[in-house]
């Protein structure tokens with residue numbers, strides 16, 4: 319399998335090179351040159367696999383000859399051995415047609431662990447096999463950073479620098495990142511929003527001489543390996559539902575800010591997983607929901623919400639979707655992205671908008687509505703949702719259709735977001751690893767939201 323850029327200016331490259339390149343050198347995003355097509359017979363073969371076995375199968379469709387199957391299996395085994403649940407991503411049935419896909423059983427209690435435990439090990443593997451230097455640069459609104467750090471802390475030959483918006487992540491998210499004392503970890507707290515952090519790292523990655531001189535690698539969902547790893551749980555969840563006897567068509571409700579998680583679902587569906595609907599749930603930072611419902615992709619004003627990981631205006635993976643929406647036309651995609659840079663707006667109408675609305679249903683969840691969902695699920699099912707999952711649940715309820723089974727992706731454990739839970743006076747017990755964070759010293763460097771400031775820090779950390 320080869321990879322190409324959504325903007326068409328990168329010659330086809332293999333899987334390992336795509337992982338190392340992260341953001342495509344022409345500023346676009348890497349995508350596989352074709353989407354593998356699975357028939358019913360393959361899905362049948364996969365339905366009883368363990369999570370690591372399934373992950374190895376999915377990846378083997380995308381790695382070409384770059385990674386032998388036995389090595390892939392080992393990578394997957396090692397990556398998912400760190401999860402606290404034997405099913406890795408179990409599905410909980412709440413009622414007749416309502417399910418929660420729990421993606422938070424990894425080391426940092428967020429769905430990002432599913433991909434980043436794997437990517438951390440993959441980077442180690444690639445660095446040993448190819449002698450590549452791995453200097454990771456990432457941006458986070460809270461969850462990716464902690465997971466990425468956990469995935470590579472203390473690993474030989476790897477350094478990691480994560481930018482997070484200063485005082486705009488939850489307390490537990492901040493502690494998970496800043497209490498890590500391994501020498502290979504640098505946390506920069508940027509005086510700005512997540513969008514500032516993401517813009518800075520994207521501009522640094524787009525400066526190809528700088529990126530190459532300092533061997534910068536991506537762990538955000540701009541890295542195609544992240545998206546591929548996230549497709550696996552859609553398949554696994556579908557098989558679990560069928561094993562639990564659920565016969566109805568299956569829809570997924572996905573809380574999303576950067577469009578990575580739901581894009582993984584879109585890819586799984588394009589590969590042949592029978593997904594009825596993909597429901598896109600945003601908080602009040604609702605650029606994606608507005609795009610699906612009105613066809614206009616244009617940042618609104620930034621809102622601080624109870625679901626800070628989704629406080630995002632400009633969604634990284636949106637470009638990948640545009641590429642597919644326009645029939646894999648890289649010239650058109652590049653033009654759209656140029657226009658977005660120039661005018662801050664993209665608008666689609668007619669048949670294209672119809673297609674968007676066939677691909678997704680979307681709902682933007684208000685702040686109080688999110689808390690209402692937490693209270694309602696607690697009262698009705700004795701189940702405590704974190705505020706991001708609550709957005710997914712509220713959207714699933716709002717857009718529910720008769721006769722379908724709705725699976726809400728639970729992206730984090732509620733203990734990561736006690737600020738929201740406390741607002742409804744709901745008690746919760748912190749898991750031990752989270753409780754222990756409060757006694758540890760923190761280490762972070764606060765920086766201005768400029769490329770120059772961040773560059774200065776990187777040059778000294780990655781030299």
Ligand SMILES: N[C@@H](CCOP(=O)(O)O)C(=O)O
Pocket residue numbers: 457458459460461462463537538539540575576578579627628634
């Ligand atoms: N919500 C994310 C933002 C970064 O998204 P990613 O999927 O591109 O890593 C976070 O928690 O950091």
